Amino acid sequence: MRALVLAGGSGTRLRPITHTSAKQLVPVANKPVLFYGLEAIAAAGIRETGVVVGDTYAEIEAAVGDGSAFGLEVTYIRQAAPLGLAHAVLVARDYLGDEDFVMYLGDNFIVGGVSDLVERFARERPAAHIMLTRVGDPRQFGIAELDAAGRVVGLEEKPAVPRSDLALVGVYLFTAAIHEAVAELKPSWRGELEITDALHWLITAGRRVESTIISGYWKDTGNVTDMLEVNRLVLESLEPRVDGRVDGASELIGRVVVEAGAQVERSRIVGPAVIGSGARVLDSYVGPFTSIGAGCTVSGSEIEYSIVLPRSSIAGVSRIEASLIGHDVEVTPAPAVPRAHRLVLGDHSKVQISS
Secondary structure, rough: OEEEEEOOOOOOHHHHHOOOOOOOHHHHEEEEHHHHHHHHHHHHHOEEEEEEEEEHHHHHHHHOOOOHHHEEEEEEEEEEOOOHHHHHHHOOOHHHHOOOOEEEEEEEOOOOOHHHHHHHHHOOOEEEEEEEEOOOHHHHHHEEOOOOOOOOEEEEEEEOOOOOOOEEEEEEEEEOOOHHHHHOOOOOOOOOOOOHHHHHHHHHHOOOOEEEEOOOEEOOOOOOHHHHHHHHHHHHOOEEEEEEOOOOOOEEOEEEEOOOOOOOEOOOOEEOOEEOOOOEOOOOOOOEEEEOOOOOOOEOOOOEOOOOOOOEEEEEOEEEEEEEEEEOEEEOOOOOOOOOOOOOOOOOOOOOOOO
């Protein structure tokens, strides 16, 4: 079996972060979310992996390399534009050949991996096997409809009137039958080749489409709220470790990781939290569920339930929470007089100000 990892989306819901960075490389607990998926694929015993890339291909390739760091053999497949999940299967046709494959969305996070699912698929070999989970607003997802026996009988992408609350999770398993389905597709009203339409084609053609309803944790990390929630979840499983330097005037409480080269001075860190390599935390408070990236500086400030990407600086700020701060950002206090907010914001930014 091969794997097909989709890492070509533009990440519009994470702007302005994704104006300059691939959404699949935004870190969760200081590790790109894409890496969790690659590790899950390797843990399932799969080696040959195609990674579909778009405009951010250079950044993805620099981060993943040849895949050997994950125990994988990675081949990169260019997609000219993100024209749907089924379009990614179409452009990967030559690479996939007639092999069974698992398709994994690179910005999805699934607790528990996919090993059991891969094993079951290899044993039963339906035309397709999908993962489902119950969601609060089905209109935002691809939705599956099951019959009384639990078989998949219908699928629809972001329906205005959903027939169920079962959303497709970003992992799919296929035999070569999916290529016949994809070849017959026409673009949807969104201008994309929908994987839900390909699955519906298989069902209509009498092919077997199986499903598993997962009870574990799944998130599409496409927005800031979900990124912070996944960061919280991953940090919950931290094993405390101090590889950097913590002075005697500092206090570490709970599950805290201080990575090699990091310095903590005259500060209080309440875990779960991670301080990245080469980061400096001085005269500050770092609260629970916070990831401070490599090379960052936090001085005279308070921050919690946040993600700070590498090389950013936070100085003299009394309180930051529930925030995603990008690479090479400087956060400083505004002058006391005149009382005003001074902002330099990129396109699609979102700002909350307490006046």
